[in-house]
Amino acid sequence: MVNTAQRRHRRSDALSKERIVAAAIEILDTQGENALTFRALTARLETGAGAIYWHVANRDDLLAAATDYVIAHAVTAGAGETDPQQAIRAIALGVFDAFNTHPWVGTQLAREPWQPAILHVFEGIGRQLQALGVPNLAQFNCATTLMGYMVGLAAQYAAGARLHLRATDRPEFLAGLAARWTQRHDAASYPFVHQQANQIATHDDREQYLAGIDLILAGIHTLR
Amino acid sequence: MVNTAQRRHRRSDALSKERIVAAAIEILDTQGENALTFRALTARLETGAGAIYWHVANRDDLLAAATDYVIAHAVTAGAGETDPQQAIRAIALGVFDAFNTHPWVGTQLAREPWQPAILHVFEGIGRQLQALGVPNLAQFNCATTLMGYMVGLAAQYAAGARLHLRATDRPEFLAGLAARWTQRHDAASYPFVHQQANQIATHDDREQYLAGIDLILAGIHTLR
DNA sequence: ACCTGAACACCGTTCAAGT
DNA sequence: ACCTGAACACCGTTCAAGT
Numbered sequence: 001m002v003n004t005a006q007r008r009h010r011r012s013d014a015l016s017k018e019r020i021v022a023a024a025i026e027i028l029d030t031q032g033e034n035a036l037t038f039r040a041l042t043a044r045l046e047t048g049a050g051a052i053y054w055h056v057a058n059r060d061d062l063l064a065a066a067t068d069y070v071i072a073h074a075v076t077a078g079a080g081e082t083d084p085q086q087a088i089r090a091i092a093l094g095v096f097d098a099f100n101t102h103p104w105v106g107t108q109l110a111r112e113p114w115q116p117a118i119l120h121v122f123e124g125i126g127r128q129l130q131a132l133g134v135p136n137l138a139q140f141n142c143a144t145t146l147m148g149y150m151v152g153l154a155a156q157y158a159a160g161a162r163l164h165l166r167a168t169d170r171p172e173f174l175a176g177l178a179a180r181w182t183q184r185h186d187a188a189s190y191p192f193v194h195q196q197a198n199q200i201a202t203h204d205d206r207e208q209y210l211a212g213i214d215l216i217l218a219g220i221h222t223l224r
Numbered sequence: 225m226v227n228t229a230q231r232r233h234r235r236s237d238a239l240s241k242e243r244i245v246a247a248a249i250e251i252l253d254t255q256g257e258n259a260l261t262f263r264a265l266t267a268r269l270e271t272g273a274g275a276i277y278w279h280v281a282n283r284d285d286l287l288a289a290a291t292d293y294v295i296a297h298a299v300t301a302g303a304g305e306t307d308p309q310q311a312i313r314a315i316a317l318g319v320f321d322a323f324n325t326h327p328w329v330g331t332q333l334a335r336e337p338w339q340p341a342i343l344h345v346f347e348g349i350g351r352q353l354q355a356l357g358v359p360n361l362a363q364f365n366c367a368t369t370l371m372g373y374m375v376g377l378a379a380q381y382a383a384g385a386r387l388h389l390r391a392t393d394r395p396e397f398l399a400g401l402a403a404r405w406t407q408r409h410d411a412a413s414y415p416f417v418h419q420q421a422n423q424i425a426t427h428d429d430r431e432q433y434l435a436g437i438d439l440i441l442a443g444i445h446t447l448r
Numbered sequence: 449a450c451c452t453g454a455a456c457a458c459c460g461t462t463c464a465a466g467t
Numbered sequence: 468a469c470c471t472g473a474a475c476a477c478c479g480t481t482c483a484a485g486t
Contacts, residue, residue, distance in 0.1 A: 015451080038479060048452040049480075055450095059479065110334045110379035111386075119405055119417060126416030140423040143416075145373070145436035152376005155334035162335075181343055192350025192367075193343060199364040212369035219443030239470080262460060272471040273461075279469095283460065 015047060017055045017065065024066045025102070032162065033104045036063075064115055067108045071117030074098035075124060084128040085217055091124050092150055092213045096206060099154040106158030109151050122147060133224050142220050149216060153209055160205075175201040239271060241279045241289065248290045249326070256386065257328045260287075288339055291332040295341030298322035299348060308352040309441055315348050316374055316437045320430060323378040330382030333375050346371060357448050366444050373440060377433055384429075399425040 023044050027036050038049045038059070045052070056062045074094045081087035099106045109115065125146050129139045160170075178201040187194040247268050251260050262273045262283070269276070280286045298318045305311035323330045333339065349370050353363045384394075402425040411418040 037477085039477085042453090048454095050453075050482075051451045053480075107335065110376070111331065111383050113380045113383050114401060119409065119414070123414050123416045126420065130416070136419075139416075140420050140427065141432060141435040142439065143420070144427075144432055145439050148377045148380060148436060149369070149373050150376075152334070152374075152379060153372045155376060155379055156337045156372060159335050159337050177338060185343065190343070190347050192347045192354070192363075195360075196350065196364050196367070203364065203368075208365060208368055211365040212372060215366065215369050215440055215443040217443070218446045219439040219441070222442045222446065261458085263458085266472090272473095274463075274472075275470045277461070 015045065015051055015055060020045065020052055020055055020062065021065045021069055024062055025069065028066060028104045029102055033107065060112075063108050064112055067105050067112075068115050068117045070098055070102050070105050071095075071109070071115070072120060075117065075120045084131040087128045087131075088125060088146065088217065089210065089213060091121065091128075092146070093206075093210070095121065095150045095154065096157075096209055099157055100161075103158040103161030106151075106154035106156070107162075110155035113151060118147070118151075121150070129220070132220065134220060135223060138220075138223050142216075142223070145216055146213070149212060153212065157205060157209075171202070174203075177201075239269065239275055239279060244269065244276055244279055244286065245289045245293055248286055249293065252290060252328045253326055257331065284336075287328075287332050288336055291329050291336075292339050292341045294322055294326050294329050295319075295333070295339070296344060299341065299344045308355040311352045311355075312349060312370065312441065313434065313437060315345065315352075316370070317430075317434070319345065319374045319378065320381075320433055323381055324385075327382040327385030330375070330378035330380070331386075334379035337375060342371070345374070353444070356444065358444060359447060362447050366440075366447070369440055370437070373436055377436065381429060381433075395426070398427075401425075 020041070023041060024036055027040055027044065031040075036059075038052060041052055042049055052062075056065070074097070075091065081090050109118070122143060125143050126139060129142050134142055178197045181200075182190075182194050182197050185193060244265070247265060248260055251264055251268065255264075260283075262276060265276055266273055276286075280289070298321070299315070305314050333342070346367060349367050350363060353366050358366055402421045405424075406414075406418050406421050409417060
């Protein structure tokens with residue numbers, strides 16, 4: 001009753017920052033970062049450019065809001081774990097999977113690391129470090145190392161996704177990359193690259209990412 | 225003698241990919257990534273847009289070439305070290321300092337991680353891992369973890385530099401960030417953030433970066 | 449308070465034309 | 468072979484005008 005007057009003046013699909021962010025995420029996920037233009041948004045939301053600017057400061061602000069939304073919804077993962085190491089792994093995998101589903105998030109987070117959602121990840125990791133018995137003074141370095149690793153790797157996976165690497169042609173791409181590298185640089189000058197060529201061509205991103213997390217966790221373990 | 229005819233047809237300041245890349249790096253370093261436009265380049269090189277496109281495929285190609293140049297010249301660092309751990313630290317610091325001098329490199333490398341110069345870093349790290357006695361099967365994971373960490377952190381420092389954080393106003397910025405975070409989220413729900421607020425405000429990027437490298441090295445040490 | 453959409457300044461890239 | 472520079476298609480953002 002109270003808001004009848006209000007309702008009368010609103011279209012059922014009234015614009016809002018949430019609706020704009022949702023539309024932006026859909027465009028980003030399906031067509032990539034370059035496809036997110038104000039023209040595309042106005043077309044999809046059936047409005048004018050100025051209407052979007054009423055709810056959003058500019059393109060960067062919109063990108064930040066979209067990133068924050070995705071990360072905030074991904075970080076709830078790992079809350080149920082009891083073992084601190086497992087909890088950190090769960091958080092890390094939650095971040096990884098969010099980046100895989102939304103490749104543009106990695107690039108964005110690498111560009112603007114001080115977004116609110118980051119704080120949730122930082123807090124979540126920090127608690128587990130305390131539970132692990134890491135000394136107070138070392139906790140900051142451990143948390144930032146883990147966060148930096150997660151965000152950094154995420155940006156790189158995003159770069160892979162941007163090259164339209166579907167699951168099917170990814171092996172070919174990596175094989176081609178390894179082949180080009182070993183052909184251009186001889187084994188005498190680049191022994192390590194030649195030795196690891198097969199790994200480069202066949203490795204699994206998720207496994208390798210988790211191996212890095214475990215390596216850092218092993219380093220953290222030595223601090224106790 | 226042989227090339228007199230050639231020389232006669234060339235302006236003394238003839239265009240070349242090298243000259244274009246050099247001009248691009250200068251613009252990127254002094255005015256930032258957004259200032260690198262073809263208009264700015266043509267003005268500085270006193271030529272037309274088409275002339276640049278004769279030597280360079282497009283803007284991305286130019287950015288990649290500039291990144292490769294900077295990294296290739298940074299990686300020679302650490303070649304003189306005899307202790308493998310010290311050598312890895314030296315390589316890591318070489319990368320860090322290159323990113324600090326050229327903040328745009330971090331963003332670029334996070335976007336396109338498969339650039340030729342990366343191969344040099346990968347090879348350099350790999351050799352030290354072998355010298356460290358890391359088992360063959362684990363060397364790939366160790367090398368990619370270190371590389372991912374370096375590149376990932378670099379992109380984040382670049383984000384800081386992009387906000388025009390000079391050495392003088394950096395402390396204020398970080399203090400303000402920490403203050404905002406602790407004000408918006410209460411100590412009960414975010415104990416770790418509150419506990420670390422002082423570290424966030426006062427930490428040194430280079431030290432913290434190196435602490436991460438050492439943490440990973442400590443983890444690698446457990447593999448032997 | 450919220451929305452419209454034309455207009456502005458700017459961009460990467462192309463290409464017919466020159467030397 | 469290499470360079471010129473106008474032209475094209477497109478972009479983020481602004482703003483006077485509407486409701």
